[in-house]
Amino acid sequence: MIPKGTEPAETSVPAMDVLEKDDFFKERPSIEQLETYQPPFTAQEQKNILRKVDWRLVPLLSFLYLVSFIDRGNLGNAKVAGLGKDLHLSGTQYNIAVTLFFIPYSLLEVPSNIILKLTRPSIWISLMMFSWGLVITLTGIVQNFSGLLAIRIFLGVAEAGFFPAATYLLTVWYTRYEVQSRMVFFYAAVSLAGAFSGLLAYAIQKMDGVAGLEGWRWIFILEGIFTVFLSFFIWSLLPDSPSTAPFLTTEEREFIVLRLEQDTGSGRGKVTNNDKVNKRQVIAGLTDWKVWAAVFMYWATSISSYGFTYTVPTVILELGYTAANAQLLTVPIYVVAMIFTVANAMASDYYRQRTPFILLGVSVGIAGFTALLAIPHPQLPGLTYGMLFFATSGIYMSLVPTLCFVGKIIL
Template identity: 60%
Template sequence: MTEKHESERVEYGANEKEMGLRSGSVDGSDGLRTVDAGFTADQIDAQYDQKEVRRILRKVDFRLIPLLGVLYLLAYIDRSNIGNAKIAGMEEDLNLYGMRYNTALTVFFVPYALFEVPSNIILKMLRPSIWISILCFCWGLVMTLMGIVTTYQGLVVARFFLGLTEAGFFPAATYLLTIWYQRYEVQRRMAVFYAAASLSGAFSGLLAFAIEKMDGIAGLGGWKWIFILEGLAPVAVSFTLYFLLPDKPETARFLSKEEREFIVNRIALHTGSGGGRVTNADKMSWSYIRAGFADWRIWMAVLPFWACSIGTYGFTATVPTVIRQMGYTSAHAQLMTIPIYVVGMVATVIVAFWADHIQQRTPFIIGGFAIGVVGFIAQLAIPHPRYPGVAYFFLFLVATGLYCPFTCVVTLVANNLAPSSKRAVGMALLISIGNMGGICGSNIYLAAQAPKYPTGFGVSLGCCVLGIIAAMILRVEYSRQNRARDALIEREGEEAVKARYTDQELLELGDRSPFYRYTL
């Protein structure tokens, strides 16, 4: 820490006895000084000048968020560019008649869903900088090789392996955020890199518009060049991740020891009560795996996740075709997808900052899906393609209604799981089962129903309604648990309740601790 910054802050640990600082920790924080559980994250922050707090968090932001954003942008482009390739000649070259295109979309999600929980277990046992590097290289290689397929069967095989290799990244990235930031700092960061998913639609359309002009070079079709060039990018990036991606706060070389202590303590104590702490340094075990699978609230959160995944995957794979069938050329349809995704990105970021500011999740899940409901009802009611301008406008509401709730759902579950091993399993389970919605989403926009797509828009509408109901149920349940724990502490006293447990037992209880408070 520089002398300039040293002079700006109150000395951290100047009164070690008062703050309860001790060397080492029950959570094994690599010899860093940790604070006793009777303190809160706000008291940790109070030891620093707020300019210093913001400076430390900016250091983490600049190192972590852009990197995750670039990786997710590349991953999402590679999984969704098949929609652009379809109208760039792939449909004719590979004879994608009937349900063949839908099958190629569907096969991606089978390994994608099955591999996410094992991937996060590996992440906890292996360094993230190593594991994510391997994943990035592999999905880029598969994407590149997809550019040389010559048959429908080859496309299906390539999509299978693309799903296998991309599966681990998103649950790993969202989990990494939870070990660096407090619960009401996570969503805005997640939204910034998830916004890359919205941007990917814009980039994919713009890149496809340009790359499609390479048609015929080296005897390859324009759609093949889309796959090849957009696959080489993650291959190149993968070689830098080992050096650039930080694994965890305890070992971050770009932070000083005092900065590492600050990050570790403020995360450990940010549970909603001053009576306990959580840990990110726990070891993966079968008990945490079972706890993740047994929490019914994770399974309930799958419903709003499905609303996002069914709607989003079907929408991104079909919207270029929807716009083209409004009467526009293929090239113009590619370009006209860009504003839709940009609006979705901006809305997602605004909602995330708002949700963190008021420390709420479920109201934004409900509100986002309500916007989506309006968009889908309009698409069902408009006589396609008679009013292309009106139909195009409501595509913006569809994108906003599908993208905005997503980070709220993931963050809601992340905020309400502890310790970190249970969180890693629970988040991966949510994303794994949730992404199976992509199987449905890939098969509801039927070519025979173009340009109205009543099944696609109708199923997506129903899923949005179910997402609203599930969010309401979760809010009621988490509120009930918080009230019960508040009543226990008020009735028996914090010290009496704490005396029942050792520090290690409270850590192992995680979100089941009487001192843990759920996010609503």
């Protein structure tokens, strides 16, 4: 708090120590207040506050992203379980179905986050979860290629806003050199999604014939129903922003908000969810060259990530393994990738460097993919399988530092 006797300028916001409790959050502090603000907590108490935020926010967002990635990526598992054969899909048709998801998904991410700013994140994320869970459930009754294309478009629309909404929520709670060590656990869910997706598909496809439905249909139906069920609880569990968090005291909320304001350096960057978005801000974001440079950086890593996710079960299947074993053999690949992803991100935050750790992941990924191209298939199944570990680990190691690097250069 500002020491008593410190008087703000006439045109500034009233001094924080004369604001009545939650009135602090109704007005933005001036730069002078930010510079003189002293948290009323010891260093250990500050750590305890952050741990309280960690336990409330990070596991929940990580779990939701795990569910999201399983739902969008289970098409690859369903293909191995018989979807391609039953719908008479050629390799090209399957690739079209995979690709079509990303058209509305990419086009609607920005509009979705604008809506996020106009509403409450908890409500908007709950609505998105209900929508994509319903679409996933309906995928289980698709009868032909045309129906699959239509359902993939709807899935892209429904899921478009979740990833940007979730990463945005992380950035409104943590400073720039804290966010990666939290985001890595959120993003490790991508690796775990591959592992869980394989395990779930292995178990669920054994329901083949139940109620007259093929096993691959039950993969979509059960996973979709679970997401719909989960959506009814998220709106009450997910905190919208530090300034409205019910699990923090007024002083703790004030501490979180002001440390984020101070972290912008100039006081100009706004990282809370209090401001409503306006036309000028949207135009500024779309015309900033750094934003477009960031787009290409993220494309380079995410294209490899999604391409791998949708094809790795088929790659393993073509090495001579059974469909059930192909599902199971994806599990250790993603577990190893998660370990290296977490270690790389933690080291990046420790050394406060992004570029070397991005390049490390990219190098490992390039080595893995190059080896996969050079190895004769399927003559050396063991070596091919081993190179999948390098390709996956490299992809995911570079993703998190790239996202955090983007946040730093744009701020």
